[in-house]
Each structure stands twice: as structure tokens, then as C-alpha cells.
Amino acid sequence: MIKLDFSLIREKITPGKSILLTSHNNPDGDAVGSVLALYHFFYQAGYEVYALVPNPYPEFLHWMPGHENILIYEDKQAYANQLFISSEIIFSLDYNTPERMGEAGKYLRKSKALKILIDHHIDPEVDFYDHCFSNVNISSTSELAYLFMDSINPELISKDVAECIFAGILTDTGSFSYNCNFQQTFNISGALIAKGIDAARINRLIYATHTESRLRLLGYSLSKKLKVYKEFNTAIICLTRAELEKFNHQIGDTEGLVNYALSIKGIRFAALFTEREEKIRISFRSVGNFSVNDFARAHFEGGGHKNAAGGDSYISMEQTIKKFELLLSENKHVLTD
Ligand SMILES: [Mn+2]
The missing domain is CATH 3.90.1640.10 (inorganic pyrophosphatase (n-terminal core))
Structure with a gap:
């Protein structure tokens, strides 16, 4: 301090x-x-x-x-x-x-x-x-x-x-x-x-000011786009530009979405990937000791707090998810101990 x-x-x-x-x-x-x-x-x-x-x-x-x-x-x-x-x-x-x-x-x-x-x-x-x-x-x-x-x-x-x-x-x-x-x-x-x-x-x-389209985006994200990696206590959601556009995405519409992924019992690490014009924007959240600040800094040009951070990726969504999955394996000991 x-x-x-x-x-x-x-x-x-x-x-x-x-x-x-x-x-x-x-x-x-x-x-x-x-x-x-x-x-x-x-x-x-x-x-x-x-x-x-x-x-x-x-x-x-x-x-x-x-x-x-x-x-x-x-x-x-x-x-x-x-x-x-x-x-x-x-x-x-x-x-x-x-x-x-x-x-x-x-x-x-x-x-x-x-x-x-x-x-x-x-x-x-x-x-x-x-x-x-x-x-x-x-x-x-x-x-x-x-x-x-x-x-x-x-x-x-x-x-x-x-x-x-x-x-x-x-x-x-x-x-x-x-x-x-x-x-x-x-x-x-x-x-x-x-x-x-x-x-x-x-x-x-x-x-309590959701638009109808925001609420439908939330429903779609949870039912169709949530991916759970049980072996790593991790859950992610990724949304492409086309998907965001389909739901008439406005600034702030994906706010808090990552917390739904983190709210699953046993999940310690969650990420939300959203495709922007020239990059993939990522929100990271964790519970407990896994530092998403360190993780975002080391691998995704970002940072923030220990349990809440953001980052960017300048490769495709597919490649970004692959990179992320590889990093999950590397961090398995921390995510599962
Ligand atoms: Mn603040």
C-alpha cells in the first residue's frame, strides 16, 4: 500500500x-x-x-x-x-x-x-x-x-x-x-x-436494465457456447463478431458474462473471449490462488488484479483458444492442486 x-x-x-x-x-x-x-x-x-x-x-x-x-x-x-x-x-x-x-x-x-x-x-x-x-x-x-x-x-x-x-x-x-x-x-x-x-x-x-437482445445473448452464450474443461477446473465462453452482431451487441452487453462460467461448482478459472475488429479481447476470472493477473501478463499482453484481469490476442479465435488450451495443460498443477 x-x-x-x-x-x-x-x-x-x-x-x-x-x-x-x-x-x-x-x-x-x-x-x-x-x-x-x-x-x-x-x-x-x-x-x-x-x-x-x-x-x-x-x-x-x-x-x-x-x-x-x-x-x-x-x-x-x-x-x-x-x-x-x-x-x-x-x-x-x-x-x-x-x-x-x-x-x-x-x-x-x-x-x-x-x-x-x-x-x-x-x-x-x-x-x-x-x-x-x-x-x-x-x-x-x-x-x-x-x-x-x-x-x-x-x-x-x-x-x-x-x-x-x-x-x-x-x-x-x-x-x-x-x-x-x-x-x-x-x-x-x-x-x-x-x-x-x-x-x-x-x-x-x-x-436490472438488460435489453431483450442482451438477455438472449446471455442465454445463447450459456446454452451453446459454454465450454467446460473439468480436468482443469476451467470454463470458457467465446463469442465471434458474427454472433455478437446477431444479438445486436452494444458496449457492456458481455459485462459479467465471464462470472457465469466461474459460478459452476468446482470451477476455479474462467475466461470470456470476444472477437473485436482487430483482436480477441479476453476477460479472465479466478477464485483462490490462481493469479489471472500473472497469467494475462505473461501470455495475453494484459493484466489487472489477482482474481480479475483482461488481455488481448492478435491471432485468430481458433488459434487463441488452442494457445489457451495449451496453457491450461501447462498450468494444470496450479489449477487442480
Ligand atoms: Mn477498479
């Missing part, structure tokens, strides 16, 4: 300064939640504040207060590049190195702003940042953002802030089903409820 010196930060973040809040490619609930929570926090305190994510995020996050203020880098590239130059303070939220921002990362690298990282991924690039607040043993970046705000000015944790933080915690723990065995996570969630949030409503807004 790398702790921030909050008193030092308090001195450096003085009202009137311009702040740019950023998060990673393919933003998830924690990315958007932490960005928007800090957006409200600083906005209320009278800062000039901008929120920027590299590309669009799923529709089930569009209800979040402040959503309309988020700049999408893909759409506003020239304007956003200027923000990397003009902002005095830049926050990196929910990612550990500028490259996780994609193209925008180049401008972050060149920026002269004071750079602050708040994140829960393994191996943050500490040398690049002026200040790091990093802990891998925590539910989410949103929880770290809460601790940050609580130490700077707890009075500014409004209901809007609380809703964003709760959305981040909820999505990064799969509705309190993994990565949530921390007393602090529940204490903070309780404090958010005291701010007036409706936890059941937020749960519904995030998890």
Missing part, C-alpha cells in the same frame, strides 16, 4: 486551480464512479474541473449524476489534448500507468501538471506520479476516492458524490460478491447510505 500525505495534498490542491480527472480505456463502473465522485467534490468546492475518459462506457452507467459532463476523448481529441496542457492538476483514477488511457496517455506523459494517482491495481508506475494513493487490498478505486475526499473535506461528500462512490464499489465487487471481504468497504457503504443514497435503486439501475 502506498499512502498519500493528505496534508501535503491539501496544501497543493488550492481552490481556483484547474483539475483534470481521467480514467482508463473501456471505462467500467469504478472508473466512471471515481471520476464523477471527484468531479462533484471539486466542482462544489469551486474548482475548474474536467472529467475525461478515453472512449464511451456502457449505457447502464448513464444514470450517474454528472454523466453529461464527461468528455469522451475519442470525440473531443483536440480539446482534450489542450486540457492535458492547461490543467494544473491531473488525477489518474482506476489505472496504474498512462498507457492504460490509450492514445490520450501520450499527452498525459507530456503534461507538466501535478499528477496524482488513485488506484487499486498491482504495480502502479510510482515514478511517473507526484503522489500515489494505491492499495490492492481494497474493493475499488471509488473506495480510495472516498477516503481521499473524507480526509480533505468530508462535508463535500454530497448525495451525488455518494451515489457515484456506491456505484463504483457495487460494480467492482459484483454487487458485494467478490473482493469485498473488508470491514471498511461495508463501513463506507453504510456512510453512503447515511448520505441518502438508495442502494436498491442503484442496484436496479446497474443490474
Whole structure:
């Protein structure tokens, strides 16, 4: 764990300064939640504040207060590049190195702003940042953002802030089903409820907004595409572009799908392969000691957390699955001991 010196930060973040809040490619609930929570926090305190994510995020996050203020880098590239130059303070939220921002990362690298990282991924690039607040043993970046705000000015944790933080915690723990065995996570969630949030409503807004086609894609994936490797305690689902198109795939539609594969009794390792334009995108999940972060890093140009990670493959789906199956054999001892 790398702790921030909050008193030092308090001195450096003085009202009137311009702040740019950023998060990673393919933003998830924690990315958007932490960005928007800090957006409200600083906005209320009278800062000039901008929120920027590299590309669009799923529709089930569009209800979040402040959503309309988020700049999408893909759409506003020239304007956003200027923000990397003009902002005095830049926050990196929910990612550990500028490259996780994609193209925008180049401008972050060149920026002269004071750079602050708040994140829960393994191996943050500490040398690049002026200040790091990093802990891998925590539910989410949103929880770290809460601790940050609580130490700077707890009075500014409004209901809007609380809703964003709760959305981040909820999505990064799969509705309190993994990565949530921390007393602090529940204490903070309780404090958010005291701010007036409706936890059941937020749960519904995030998890009960399936389109018909998304639900049918889920049914198809489970009945036709689930492959179980009993001998390796592993289960996978792979979806080609044609299949995704058949079900009118929208961003976020395959979110959580990999967890169904992992939910089979005895399964310790699960993967979801989805064919994108120029690559195969892979989500890895595990229970217990098998580190999908190490696995994704070593073999699929990715990474993440011990039990949840992502990766990419630039060969065909068929070859990717073959490679994966070979790796299962190599890792048999770890997956079955
Ligand atoms: Mn996160």
C-alpha cells in the first residue's frame, strides 16, 4: 500500500486551480464512479474541473449524476489534448500507468501538471506520479476516492458524490460478491447510505436494465457456447463478431458474462473471449490462488488484479483458444492442486 500525505495534498490542491480527472480505456463502473465522485467534490468546492475518459462506457452507467459532463476523448481529441496542457492538476483514477488511457496517455506523459494517482491495481508506475494513493487490498478505486475526499473535506461528500462512490464499489465487487471481504468497504457503504443514497435503486439501475437482445445473448452464450474443461477446473465462453452482431451487441452487453462460467461448482478459472475488429479481447476470472493477473501478463499482453484481469490476442479465435488450451495443460498443477 502506498499512502498519500493528505496534508501535503491539501496544501497543493488550492481552490481556483484547474483539475483534470481521467480514467482508463473501456471505462467500467469504478472508473466512471471515481471520476464523477471527484468531479462533484471539486466542482462544489469551486474548482475548474474536467472529467475525461478515453472512449464511451456502457449505457447502464448513464444514470450517474454528472454523466453529461464527461468528455469522451475519442470525440473531443483536440480539446482534450489542450486540457492535458492547461490543467494544473491531473488525477489518474482506476489505472496504474498512462498507457492504460490509450492514445490520450501520450499527452498525459507530456503534461507538466501535478499528477496524482488513485488506484487499486498491482504495480502502479510510482515514478511517473507526484503522489500515489494505491492499495490492492481494497474493493475499488471509488473506495480510495472516498477516503481521499473524507480526509480533505468530508462535508463535500454530497448525495451525488455518494451515489457515484456506491456505484463504483457495487460494480467492482459484483454487487458485494467478490473482493469485498473488508470491514471498511461495508463501513463506507453504510456512510453512503447515511448520505441518502438508495442502494436498491442503484442496484436496479446497474443490474436490472438488460435489453431483450442482451438477455438472449446471455442465454445463447450459456446454452451453446459454454465450454467446460473439468480436468482443469476451467470454463470458457467465446463469442465471434458474427454472433455478437446477431444479438445486436452494444458496449457492456458481455459485462459479467465471464462470472457465469466461474459460478459452476468446482470451477476455479474462467475466461470470456470476444472477437473485436482487430483482436480477441479476453476477460479472465479466478477464485483462490490462481493469479489471472500473472497469467494475462505473461501470455495475453494484459493484466489487472489477482482474481480479475483482461488481455488481448492478435491471432485468430481458433488459434487463441488452442494457445489457451495449451496453457491450461501447462498450468494444470496450479489449477487442480
Ligand atoms: Mn477498479
